Amino acid sequence: MVTWLNLFRKFLPARFAGRRFILGDYHFDLTSFEGDVADWLNKFPISAANVEIYLALAELFRRRGEFDKAVSVHEAIAEAEIAGHSSAELSLEIAQDYYAAGVLGHAEEVLRRALVDADEDHSRQAFRLWLAILESEQDWHRAVELVEQYGLPGSGGVRLVNLYCEYVLQVQTTLAPALVQKVLKKARKLAVGARVDLLGAQIATEEQRFTAAIRSYKRLLRNDPRRVHLALSPLLALVQREGQQASLLTFLQRLYPDHPSVRILEAIVELHQSSGTALTPKWQKQLELQVMSGDSYPLTLYWLNQQQTLSASVMAVLSPALQRQSLAESDVHQCTECGFQSEPMRWQCPQCESWETLCSRYESKIVQEQKKVG
Template sequence: MLEWLFLLLPVAAAYGWFMGSNSERQKALKGKASVSKNLASGLNFLLTDQEDKAIEQLLQLLDIEVATIDTYLALANLFRRRGDWDKAIRIHEKLCQQKLPKPQAQKIRFELAKDYFHAGLYDRAEPLLADLVQAESIREAVIKQLFQLYLATHEWHKGLDFRAVVEQTDSRSLRIGLANFQCEAWQQQPDTNAEQFQQLAERYPQALRPRYEAARRYLDQGQGSAARPLLLSILQQRPQWAAELLPLVAQSQPAASDWQALLTQLSQKNKNITATSMLAEAYLLQQLPEQAEKLLTDKLKQQPNIRLFQKFIQLRLRQSEGEVAAQLSQIEQMVQAYLETKVLYHCRNCGFKTKQPYWLCPSCKQWETVEPLPGIDGR
């Protein structure tokens, strides 16, 4: 009899293992079925526009299935894009309570900070973002979001506190943003001098504004020779800004030969409309109307442009009298009326169009992205 008991022991052990594993499998299947049921229920609430119930149902799944976090992040971002800040915040706050790997937890906190920012809860967003500045994987995005926050509150000095962190990155846009933050801060200090802006320009050569501000102050002080190289460096970097910068270069009183050489280079090499128009005017001042007319006609054949056409009409108008002059004057006025309806600038980042220049795009909030428009109406 004892022999039979010893023989049955392995059978009993095998049966116990089978029943135990089967029980665990049943529990897993029940858990998955519960997840599927809750998920289906949550999606059904979404489809029937019962979003509050949907969120409650879906958030219950977080205690069971952490692997679906990316789905929740996508859902929260959808709510944020729609302007449902409170729903996005609830999801991200729930996700922050989960035990997750550090990079994933940092990403979720960053998303929560963006929710607070878009909801106007700056006092909640700022400490979250400040804590995340040291997170290397998202550092640049975090600083950009902080700059957006300080831009909204006009707290330029707070942005300047992150100078050392910005200079640790390779971000060109952050350096341009930081330079503009300093310019904005100095705009509130009337005693800021040209030398300070020039030092800022040397520290951040990617930015245009410090050089421009330094040049304007040098011109106000009658120091044209100090302003000129700053303006010429901007022209070399951004020749499309000639319409705004050439009048300032002229104000710095360059030598006649240097001035004509600059206009010729911008006209021929960069095909700049304003430079061509000013070069034609220079020829007229030298009593060379034929050369001015040839310049304009050649350029119009190569590069059709309404403003050059207007300049050509103005040139002919000077040489005409009587009825011909009256007709040309009428045409010139119609061209001018047309040009007054056209926008002059656009943002190369978002396409925003405007009649006046901005250092900061009013649409996408990026610094130094608003530029003169090219094309048949361009300058």
């Protein structure tokens, strides 16, 4: 007999249905399991007919933080040798149980075996999980070794560059300068990302290799102008020290049309001021356009000081209000992958764990606008 209740159950969307499975003569609700795992395994031995139930049960245990039970179920499934459920697949599940429990040593041991013995797909998964473990432990040296030894296509690139950079930062004070440069050279050869140029410039500055530092900062600005807020201030300090202001002014004037950032124009104005030269009509026009955007307190203040009709008392009132509206107060770093936002710069997104995806929201917007124009 067809009842309205049967029809309701038949057409109920799957996402609204409870996760109940038939287990022998019982109905088993996975959301409220409270029994002893060993008893259930003895009472209902794992078979092809119920293996999916046990896999779901192990997932439930992992989510509830009952990691020992999750491991027990996954190990029992592996011992049952059910067709369609390889030992490599179950080893990965056991490794994830240990990883979720924070027992990283056990997880690594399982993954080491899976990485060598499993097929390509499961080896790839084992590689990614093992690398995540090493990153969480901040064991950068072993992470680099793992990628260099087992890295699959797509697993290197920006991620490997940042592993090299993290390793350099970790051992910089104990490693000989020549070895530090050797690691940085490996990172540069990958020719991706911005961090290696920034780190290389910072280390070169510490070692008083100022020309090399200036070269690295300029390369960074050419390759990834979204990092202008990280590179310009130290670059300005270096060129002033080395007396290379004119060279930097030419460089920035060539960079600006491709990336018309208010920060670059601030540096151009600063270089004109330090040399005692006035802006040409072309750059005066750019100054006015940027003042109209309201993004730069220094540029607005510079332009206001050019206006002879404003008294000191008017400037005293305007200045604090303008400063609160400037880019320095409003810009944040935003992940291009997941949208996570952070005030301080982070090289790895804490939300999606991608490397070098947190960029200045303002500078990223300029890049997108330039692409539309181009």
